[in-house]
Amino acid sequence: MLVLGLLVVSLSAASDQFLTAGNLTSLLNNNAVNVIWAVGLLVVLIAGGIDISFAVAASVVQYAAVSVFEALGGGNWLIGFAVAGVLGVALGFINASLIHGFRIITIVVTIATFNAFFGLLMFFTKGRFIYNLPDWWTTRVVLWEHQSADGRWAELNLPVLVTLVCVVLTWVLIRHTTLGRQLYAFGDNPDGAARAGVSVALMQFVAFGWMGLMAGIGGLMQVNITQEVVPNALIGRELDVLAAVVLGGARLGGGRGTVVGCVLGVLLVAVTQNGLNLLGVSPFAFKMIIGAIILLAISTTNLSFRRP
Amino acid sequence: MKSLFKSELIKSELTLLIIVLCGVIVLFSAGTPRFLTLGNFGSIAFQLPALGLLTLAMLAPILSGGLNLAIVYTANLSGLTLAWVLISFGGPDAGPLAFALGSIAAIAVGALSGLVMGLVIAYVGAHPILVSLAMMIFLRGLGEFLTRGGDISGFPEYLRPIGHGSILGVPIPLLLFLGVAALWHVLLAHTRHGAAVYMIGSNIRASEYSGVHTRRTLTLIYTLSGVLCALAGILMLTRFNSVRVGHGEALLLITVLACFLGGVDPFGGFGRVLPVVLALIILQSVSSGLNLLGANQHLSTAVWGLLLIGVMMLRHLAGRFDHLKKFCHLKKVNHFRQGK
Numbered sequence: 001m002l003v004l005g006l007l008v009v010s011l012s013a014a015s016d017q018f019l020t021a022g023n024l025t026s027l028l029n030n031n032a033v034n035v036i037w038a039v040g041l042l043v044v045l046i047a048g049g050i051d052i053s054f055a056v057a058a059s060v061v062q063y064a065a066v067s068v069f070e071a072l073g074g075g076n077w078l079i080g081f082a083v084a085g086v087l088g089v090a091l092g093f094i095n096a097s098l099i100h101g102f103r104i105i106t107i108v109v110t111i112a113t114f115n116a117f118f119g120l121l122m123f124f125t126k127g128r129f130i131y132n133l134p135d136w137w138t139t140r141v142v143l144w145e146h147q148s149a150d151g152r153w154a155e156l157n158l159p160v161l162v163t164l165v166c167v168v169l170t171w172v173l174i175r176h177t178t179l180g181r182q183l184y185a186f187g188d189n190p191d192g193a194a195r196a197g198v199s200v201a202l203m204q205f206v207a208f209g210w211m212g213l214m215a216g217i218g219g220l221m222q223v224n225i226t227q228e229v230v231p232n233a234l235i236g237r238e239l240d241v242l243a244a245v246v247l248g249g250a251r252l253g254g255g256r257g258t259v260v261g262c263v264l265g266v267l268l269v270a271v272t273q274n275g276l277n278l279l280g281v282s283p284f285a286f287k288m289i290i291g292a293i294i295l296l297a298i299s300t301t302n303l304s305f306r307r308p
Numbered sequence: 309m310k311s312l313f314k315s316e317l318i319k320s321e322l323t324l325l326i327i328v329l330c331g332v333i334v335l336f337s338a339g340t341p342r343f344l345t346l347g348n349f350g351s352i353a354f355q356l357p358a359l360g361l362l363t364l365a366m367l368a369p370i371l372s373g374g375l376n377l378a379i380v381y382t383a384n385l386s387g388l389t390l391a392w393v394l395i396s397f398g399g400p401d402a403g404p405l406a407f408a409l410g411s412i413a414a415i416a417v418g419a420l421s422g423l424v425m426g427l428v429i430a431y432v433g434a435h436p437i438l439v440s441l442a443m444m445i446f447l448r449g450l451g452e453f454l455t456r457g458g459d460i461s462g463f464p465e466y467l468r469p470i471g472h473g474s475i476l477g478v479p480i481p482l483l484l485f486l487g488v489a490a491l492w493h494v495l496l497a498h499t500r501h502g503a504a505v506y507m508i509g510s511n512i513r514a515s516e517y518s519g520v521h522t523r524r525t526l527t528l529i530y531t532l533s534g535v536l537c538a539l540a541g542i543l544m545l546t547r548f549n550s551v552r553v554g555h556g557e558a559l560l561l562i563t564v565l566a567c568f569l570g571g572v573d574p575f576g577g578f579g580r581v582l583p584v585v586l587a588l589i590i591l592q593s594v595s596s597g598l599n600l601l602g603a604n605q606h607l608s609t610a611v612w613g614l615l616l617i618g619v620m621m622l623r624h625l626a627g628r629f630d631h632l633k634k635f636c637h638l639k640k641v642n643h644f645r646q647g648k
Binding site: 050098117118121123236251252295299 | 438439442443449564565606613
């Protein structure tokens with residue numbers, strides 16, 4: 001949090017472009033999907049698991065949703081959310097049932113399903129791009145717009161609102177329900193929680209179902225932003241999101257993590273990238289600097305309370 | 309008693325994998341006559357080593373309870389270093405000395421990236437997944453920054469045999485891989501360092517109290533992992549005759565998959581080199597068999613994933629069966645004792 005604050009202040013000082021409405025809103029628009037995924041992943045991390053497969057699952061949802069919409073002859077946002085949500089939850093439940101049914105550790109299952117989902121997706125779609133999508137899906141929905149003095153438009157689009165809803169819902173789930181408390185307890189000490197009467201199966205299905213729901217909705221929003229469905233566009237983003245979530249204080253191993261920290265983690269990475277861009281740093285150097293910052297951040301945050 | 313149990317465990321592990329391998333071979337030989345040919349085995353033998361070296365680089369970190377997600381980019385960057393040395397000595401005209409120098413530099417780069425990760429993991433106490441993830445993002449960025457995302461090629465002709473040649477009919481890459489695998493087997497199973505790796509994977513706190521220098525061991529694990537990545541990078545350079553950052557990116561999760569398929573405990577502490585090598589052979593056979601049947605690479609990716617799920621299911625069921633057997637046995641014994 002402190003790091004983000006410092007970063008924002010120094011960037012506003014360094015570049016007069018940073019603190020403009022246009023820049024800030026585009027920052028939010030562009031990171032909507034990452035935040036949605038991040039809060040989903042947060043729930044899995046709190047429950048002591050890890051998920052590698054969600055970005056690929058989002059791609060699968062996109063393709064499946066296209067066929068469903070074709071079959072329904074159009075659809076609208078309501079149906080869209082329902083379809084993407086159900087598909088996402090179904091994929092999440094595949095993970096959960098493998099994890100629970102055969103007592104396989106989460107990282108093994110999700111790496112396996114990552115390969116299985118992606119391989120099957122590429123095999124069946126033959127890597128085909130889809131541009132011919134329902135209009136409602138690709139039309140940009142502007143929620144708020146504002147023309148600044150220099151004539152540039154700043155706007156907030158639907159994905160930002162959806163992100164906000166997802167963030168709030170996740171916050172309610174993990175902070176204000178019994179289920180949420182059980183997730184923390186289960187992540188911190190699975191055996192202890194099981195003995196205290198927490199249903200292990202329920203925890204896995206809630207965590208991975210929620211992750212799947214967020215993956216599906218994130219996939220839906222991604223299409224709204226890019227207006228195309230590309231099978232390998234999302235693969236590889238899972239590790240970036242994971243890094244951001246863990247940067248935001250969630251513990252690999254379970255039992256710790258907050259929604260606020262998680263959102264800040266994603267924003268920190270996004271703001272860094274945005275700032276570097278505005279400062280005129282070569283785009284090729286972005287990743288390098290972000291990697292170095294994450295490395296530094298974990299080194300400093302872990303130093304202060306080493307091995308708790 | 310404990311060692312007996314352990315060796316039994318490993319035996320059942322190997323049996324399972326050998327059964328799976330036989331199943332794969334039988335299935336594909338039935339599917340295509342070209343599967344059981346020398347040509348096919350040759351192609352498997354040439355394709356296996358790069359993935360194999362990377363998997364061995366992944367093995368020790370997993371055994372110690374961590375993960376090294378930076379392996380592919382460490383290999384890329386090491387390859388890049390070698391390429392840079394070769395180019396600065398005249399590209400195609402560079403002499404063997406330049407190659408030796410470049411290889412040393414490449415290994416140094418690999419070791420350095422591993423060393424940094426190891427130091428952060430050991431002395432800061434940060435989670436290995438996170439540290440190596442950050443290192444991966446950093447190395448990918450550095451590599452893309454240096455190459456601007458392009459290919460580097462134009463290397464001396466005498467490097468070709470390292471990637472494509474054979475000695476007495478055995479491909480050189482395979483010899484290299486088998487040599488390293490044997491070395492790794494000895495290192496993990498018969499040295500003090502190896503014992504420390506397994507102990508750290510089982511219980512880091514306990515091994516620290518029993519006098520293992522855990523920090524030094526962790527640092528060494530990741531440094532050696534970096535060295536293996538560098539070897540893989542050099543091999544990839546000679547095989548493809550070019551270096552591109554992101555080359556072999558898809559192999560990252562495959563190496564983890566191969567380790568788990570080879571019976572390595574995801575929490576660390578258990579796992580051996582031989583079953584992992586066997587798992588690699590299975591994966592590569594599946595891929596080349598599907599290729600011969602006319603399917604594309606993506607289908608084999610999917611099959612690899614499904615294979616891992618299948619093997620984990622079998623393992624779970626086998627474990628449950630064993631458990632049941634032991635339980636029944638125990639009950640009988642108790643019954644007997646009580647009767648007495």
